[in-house]
Amino acid sequence: MKLSLYLGSYKNVKVFIHWTFSILLLWIIISNWRQGIPAADIGWTVLFVLLLFVCVVLHEFGHALAAQRYGIQTKDIILYPIGGVARLEKIPEDPKQELWVAIAGPLVNVFIFLVLSVVLTFTGFNLESLEELKINPSTILMYLASANLILAVFNLIPAFPMDGGRILRAFLAIRLPRAKATQIAGGIGQFLAIFFVFFGLFNNPILVLIGIFIFLGASAEVSHTQQQSFLKGYKVKDAIMMRFPILAFDAPLSKAVEKLLNSQATHFVIVKDDVAVGTLSRNQIIQGLKENDEMLPVEKVADFSPLKIETEQDLDEAWRVMMTKNKKVAFIIENGHFLGILDQENISEFVMVKSALSK
Numbered sequence: 001m002k003l004s005l006y007l008g009s010y011k012n013v014k015v016f017i018h019w020t021f022s023i024l025l026l027w028i029i030i031s032n033w034r035q036g037i038p039a040a041d042i043g044w045t046v047l048f049v050l051l052l053f054v055c056v057v058l059h060e061f062g063h064a065l066a067a068q069r070y071g072i073q074t075k076d077i078i079l080y081p082i083g084g085v086a087r088l089e090k091i092p093e094d095p096k097q098e099l100w101v102a103i104a105g106p107l108v109n110v111f112i113f114l115v116l117s118v119v120l121t122f123t124g125f126n127l128e129s130l131e132e133l134k135i136n137p138s139t140i141l142m143y144l145a146s147a148n149l150i151l152a153v154f155n156l157i158p159a160f161p162m163d164g165g166r167i168l169r170a171f172l173a174i175r176l177p178r179a180k181a182t183q184i185a186g187g188i189g190q191f192l193a194i195f196f197v198f199f200g201l202f203n204n205p206i207l208v209l210i211g212i213f214i215f216l217g218a219s220a221e222v223s224h225t226q227q228q229s230f231l232k233g234y235k236v237k238d239a240i241m242m243r244f245p246i247l248a249f250d251a252p253l254s255k256a257v258e259k260l261l262n263s264q265a266t267h268f269v270i271v272k273d274d275v276a277v278g279t280l281s282r283n284q285i286i287q288g289l290k291e292n293d294e295m296l297p298v299e300k301v302a303d304f305s306p307l308k309i310e311t312e313q314d315l316d317e318a319w320r321v322m323m324t325k326n327k328k329v330a331f332i333i334e335n336g337h338f339l340g341i342l343d344q345e346n347i348s349e350f351v352m353v354k355s356a357l358s359k
């Protein structure tokens with residue numbers, strides 16, 4: 001989160017704004033100023049953009065609070081120049097829950113649109129002034145109302161992983177297996193993404209960015225869901241690794257480097273008095289070498305708070321926890337005793353083998 005500014009939190013959901021957002025504001029100010037637009041008008045445009053992003057935050061809170069109702073927490077909401085992202089701990093697997101979580105965001109914008117429309121009905125408005133593309137005290141609410149309507153409609157385009165795509169997936173998943181539903185929604189999303197990029201090249205560069213974002217997001221989600229569906233029905237004990245490279249806690253980094261270069265190992269279990277106490281990854285070794293020298297004991301860079309998972313836990317759940325906690329390795333525990341490890345690569349291999357066998 002170093003590249004983002006913390007804005008505040010509500011109901012345990014933290015809101016951050018990404019640094020690239022300042023480029024958007026600067027670009028608006030400079031491009032308007034070069035056209036000779038008066039400072040006061042530029043101020044109104046900037047205010048409009050800020051208010052619009054408040055609406056985007058409210059949209060993301062729609063998702064986050066709907067998810068909270070199903071016991072799913074949201075890590076944070078990050079605002080980028082092309083929109084906001086609410087990072088949910090996980091996506092609900094029950095199609096009905098996913099439907100509500102996905103639709104809650106656009107519904108917030110529809111609600112804001114309706115409220116502003118009522119206000120505008122009382123204060124009076126002139127639709128023709130929308131064509132002038134000039135934001136000032138008498139048009140800003142009207143612009144904000146239209147922008148919210150556009151946000152709602154745009155997000156409902158069935159391009160997975162946008163909200164509309166998730167709604168589509170949820171509908172398909174009522175009848176089809178989730179992996180199949182994701183594949184279909186992902187395919188439609190990628191088709192629309194290519195269309196966005198192509199159309200955007202001639203009209204609007206932001207659409208190109210959004211198209212690329214959708215394309216990559218769709219393929220990531222499809223492989224993620226497939227992986228998860230292959231893990232279904234297995235327990236952690238089915239994929240446990242009982243043989244793994246170890247290192248003593250006081251061994252120098254040079255020893256780790258030697259083992260790293262001489263084998264397939266990318267991480268190690270750190271032992272002290274014959275007890276497994278932590279893990280050491282390739283990245284931690286490299287980091288240690290950069291900041292110190294190779295005589296540094298491995299305990300200075302190792303991770304001594306490894307993730308602990310029970311053998312009887314479901315494999316898909318274990319994998320999800322490892323992904324969210326960003327742990328490449330986890331300790332597998334049975335009756336309070338260390339039994340072996342589980343690593344992400346090894347889970348991927350497990351999936352490859354299972355999917356090859358299922359053909």
Ligand SMILES: [Zn+2]
Pocket residue numbers: 059060063105106155163
């Ligand atoms: Zn949304």
